[in-house]
Amino acid sequence: DTxxxxxxxxxxxKRGQNVTFRCDPISEHNRLYWYxxxxxxxxxxxxxxxxxxxxxxxxxxxxxxSAERPKGSFSTLEIQRTEQGDSAMYLCASSSPTSNRxxxxxxxxxxxxxxxx
Amino acid sequence: AQRVTQPEKLLxxxxxxxxxxxxxxxxxGSPELFWYVQYSRQxxxxxxxxxxxxxxxxxxxxxxxxxxSFHLKKPFAQEEDSAxxxxxxxxxxxxxxxxxxxxxxxxxxxxA
Numbered sequence: 001d002t003x004x005x006x007x008x009x010x011x012x013x014k015r016g017q018n019v020t021f022r023c024d025p026i027s028e029h030n031r032l033y034w035y036x037x038x039x040x041x042x043x044x045x046x047x048x049x050x051x052x053x054x055x056x057x058x059x060x061x062x063x064x065x066s067a068e069r070p071k072g073s074f075s076t077l078e079i080q081r082t083e084q085g086d087s088a089m090y091l092c093a094s095s096s097p098t099s100n101r102x103x104x105x106x107x108x109x110x111x112x113x114x115x116x117x
Numbered sequence: 118a119q120r121v122t123q124p125e126k127l128l129x130x131x132x133x134x135x136x137x138x139x140x141x142x143x144x145x146g147s148p149e150l151f152w153y154v155q156y157s158r159q160x161x162x163x164x165x166x167x168x169x170x171x172x173x174x175x176x177x178x179x180x181x182x183x184x185x186s187f188h189l190k191k192p193f194a195q196e197e198d199s200a201x202x203x204x205x206x207x208x209x210x211x212x213x214x215x216x217x218x219x220x221x222x223x224x225x226x227x228x229a
Contacts, residue, residue, distance in 0.1 A: 003160075033217070040126070042203050042219030043161070056214045091161070104207055106153075106217065108161040 004109035006092050012115045013082055020078045021112045025094030032075050033106060034067055035091040036060065043091055049075060082116045089113050119144050119208045123220035130194050131228050138189040138223045140178075140204030149207040150187040152178055153219075156200045164189075164202070174198070194227045201225075 005024045013019050025032050030051050035043035046065070048056040051072040061067075064082075069075040079086055090113075093106040120143040130136055142148055152164040165173045167180045167187060178189045187204060204220040 035219075040221065042121075042123075042205075042221050043217075045216045045218065048214065048216060056210055056212060056216055058216075093161075104149075104215070105151075105163045105166070106161075110160050 004092055004094055004107050006090075006109040006112050008112055009110060010113050010115075012117065014117050015084060016081055018078065018080045019082060019114065020076055021090055021092075021114075022074060022076050023092030023109060024074045025092070026096075026107055027073075029094035029096055029107070030072065031095040031104075032069055033093040033095075034075070034077050035093065037089040037091055037111070038087075046077075079114075082114075084116050087114055087116045119206065119218050121204050121206050121218050121220040123202075123204055123223050125223045126221070127224045127226065129226045129228060132196055133193050136189075136191045136194045136198070136225065136227075138202050138204075138225065140187045140189065140220060142185050142187060142204075142206050144185075144206055144208050146209055148180070148182075148187075150178075150180055151205045151207065151217075152176070152187075152189050153203045153205055154200050155203070161203070194225075196227045196229060199225055199227045 007022045032049045034046040037043045046058050046061050047067045049069040052069050064080045067077045089111045091111045092109040095104050122141045150167040154164040155161045176191045201222050201224050203222045206218045
């Protein structure tokens with residue numbers, strides 16, 4: 001296991017199309033996070049899973065966004081009817097089940113860069 | 118509101134000079150703070166966390182609750198320290214879970 005992986009690394013789509021991204025966390029990690037990062041900004045929290053349960057969802061996540069983690073392993077993030085404002089880097093991170101709040105080290109994937117034309 | 122502020126977008130220093138990357142936070146409870154780093158063409162990774170009171174790659178950061186700051190310091194900068202640095206806070210949400218809040222980042226350039 002070489003770490004968190006994300007697929008695809010780059011996605012170019014036309015406005016109005018749907019896109020889906022995949023994240024594979026480190027295998028023993030039960031927490032999985034999605035972030036969005038735009039130019040000049042830090043990662044912005046989108047949503048968080050503990051095993052298959054989605055525990056927190058940001059107000060940034062409009063109804064066009066949905067995330068799943070059906071078996072508590074990999075996760076998908078879908079954006080429906082994409083808009084130009086959705087263009088960003090989408091980051092996934094995972095963390096260990098043995099960590100508590102103050103040691104919750106996040107291990108990040110390489111990200112998926114989305115460009116909406 | 119929970120917030121992390123990094124006032125400098127870019128910080129340039131000469132090799133061997135001291136470095137201080139500023140981070141201020143707003144959080145009503147007891148904060149848990151971290152510094153993450155992203156080197157060129159690499160993924161974001163943890164540099165250090167305040168609870169460990171550790172020094173990583175010569176960097177230290179002290180939590181100052183009075184000034185609500187968590188500045189990152191290194192006495193002698195090296196060229197390999199050039200990277201993007203993000204301060205982050207792990208805070209309690211209204212629904213009782215925790216989530217990370219990141220600052221906007223500071224790009225450190227160490228000049229030869």
